[in-house]
Amino acid sequence: MAPARDFYQILGVGKNATQDEIQRAYRKLARAHHPDVNRDPGAEDRFKDISEAYNVLHDPETRRRYDAFGPDFRRIPDDVDPDSWNRAAAGAGRGSGPGAGRRAGRGPAADAGFTTGFGEDIDLDDLLGGLFGGRAGRGWGPIPGADQEAVVDLTVEEAYRGTRRSVALEAGGQTRTLEVTIPAGVTNGQRIRLAGQGGRGTEGAAAGDLYLIVRIAPHRRYRVEGRDLHVELPLAPWEAVLGTTVAVDTPDGEAKVKVPPGTSSGRRLRLRGRGLPNPRGTPGDLFAEARILVPRKLSADERRLFEELAATSTFDPRRRQ
Amino acid sequence: MNPPAAVRTGATVTYALARPARLDLESFARVTGTHPDLVRRLVTLGVLDADADPAGRLWFAPAQAAAMARVHRLRAGFALNYAAIGLVADLLDRIAALETAARSNSPRGGGQ
Numbered sequence: 001m002a003p004a005r006d007f008y009q010i011l012g013v014g015k016n017a018t019q020d021e022i023q024r025a026y027r028k029l030a031r032a033h034h035p036d037v038n039r040d041p042g043a044e045d046r047f048k049d050i051s052e053a054y055n056v057l058h059d060p061e062t063r064r065r066y067d068a069f070g071p072d073f074r075r076i077p078d079d080v081d082p083d084s085w086n087r088a089a090a091g092a093g094r095g096s097g098p099g100a101g102r103r104a105g106r107g108p109a110a111d112a113g114f115t116t117g118f119g120e121d122i123d124l125d126d127l128l129g130g131l132f133g134g135r136a137g138r139g140w141g142p143i144p145g146a147d148q149e150a151v152v153d154l155t156v157e158e159a160y161r162g163t164r165r166s167v168a169l170e171a172g173g174q175t176r177t178l179e180v181t182i183p184a185g186v187t188n189g190q191r192i193r194l195a196g197q198g199g200r201g202t203e204g205a206a207a208g209d210l211y212l213i214v215r216i217a218p219h220r221r222y223r224v225e226g227r228d229l230h231v232e233l234p235l236a237p238w239e240a241v242l243g244t245t246v247a248v249d250t251p252d253g254e255a256k257v258k259v260p261p262g263t264s265s266g267r268r269l270r271l272r273g274r275g276l277p278n279p280r281g282t283p284g285d286l287f288a289e290a291r292i293l294v295p296r297k298l299s300a301d302e303r304r305l306f307e308e309l310a311a312t313s314t315f316d317p318r319r320r321q
Numbered sequence: 322m323n324p325p326a327a328v329r330t331g332a333t334v335t336y337a338l339a340r341p342a343r344l345d346l347e348s349f350a351r352v353t354g355t356h357p358d359l360v361r362r363l364v365t366l367g368v369l370d371a372d373a374d375p376a377g378r379l380w381f382a383p384a385q386a387a388a389m390a391r392v393h394r395l396r397a398g399f400a401l402n403y404a405a406i407g408l409v410a411d412l413l414d415r416i417a418a419l420e421t422a423a424r425s426n427s428p429r430g431g432g433q
Contacts, residue, residue, distance in 0.1 A: 020364075020365045023365050023366070023367075024364065024365050024366070024367045025367075027365075027366050027367035027368075027404065027407060028367040028407075031367070031407055031408050031411050032411070034408075037408070037411075037412070
């Protein structure tokens with residue numbers, strides 16, 4: 001059972017709000033939460049709540065009855081006086097109101113399985129006249145559901161190898177869990193389409209699609225650019241000068257990088273095809289960027305050798321061309 | 322002759338109150354060339370932002386004049402009703418914010 005909702009709270013207005021204030025709040029909220037504007041899977045339900053609250057509060061008569069009788073006001077016959085109702089509330093019978101038996105002849109699409117807080121024998125569709133029909137009444141025919149988007153966070157390793165994820169979605173007051181296989185080689189910002197898992201359609205129309213948007217979390221070693229991976233390659237000055245072969249971590253294990261002699265900081269060494277895989281084409285590359293580090297403290301011998309080098313060398317990194 | 326706005330009467334000096342940076346409904350309607358009833362309706366539709374004081378009078382920030390001009394342009398350029406203009410204006414604002422963010426994130430300082 002969904003918790004009883006306060007319509008004023010849903011619209012974010014006070015109990016003594018004017019009709020203009022109620023309409024203003026509704027218009028702004030509806031624009032922000034309409035399922036075609038807001039792709040969050042929970043937005044459709046919020047939009048329904050907002051429309052439901054507005055439908056009750058924008059009409060002074062239903063608003064008066066809502067204020068008097070609370071969320072169950074539709075069960076109470078129109079000719080009941082609020083004061084006498086309150087006096088007789090303890091002994092009032094239930095289930096004989098105008099809501100009883102309303103569901104006859106409703107299509108299966110209307111029974112989306114959500115509870116409304118009004119009791120089991122009224123469904124929300126009766127109250128709203130369909131999500132999009134709204135106050136204008138029915139007559140739009142079946143409308144397919146809107147597409148939705150949800151974000152799924154992956155590590156670089158998961159993006160490299162592919163993974164399985166369970167994605168929890170809030171819909172209709174209940175949580176829906178989807179088991180999703182993420183293929184190897186997805187990139188940051190890529191959308192994975194799950195057909196028919198989006199917003200519900202009305203009157204038997206098809207549901208929309210759910211798009212999972214991949215977000216690759218920042219990694220302490222790898223920087224991701226498209227399918228290319230960038231890593232830092234720390235080198236000692238003599239390694240950079242003389243050349244060497246060093247091991248670099250990749251998501252697929254270590255790889256050997258040949259550092260050519262005379263490598264300066266910032267030089268990028270490419271390992272072709274060692275970036276993120278591509279299911280339909282060439283995989284990305286891994287770039288190791290040389291970064292020359294020097295010892296903070298030198299032994300006496302090291303200092304002597306560096307001083308000797310300084311005296312001998314004619315290299316001037318700041319020489320103008 | 323009419324007395325000036327700030328009058329020295331004996332030892333008391335009366336100062337005109339500083340004009341707050343906001344417009345009342347009539348001034349706003351005059352500045353934007355719009356009928357006050359329409360302005361009021363646009364506030365109700367959530368297309369324009371206004372603060373209501375305890376007496377129920379509406380007050381507008383000067384920036385709302387630009388919002389009103391955009392309403393006129395959208396209304397004239399596309400056959401949109403005022404409720405739809407609210408949606409379009411919201412989306413345009415959202416696009417502008419995203420474009421600004423995209424520009425500031427671009428490593429080349431925009432234009433990409």
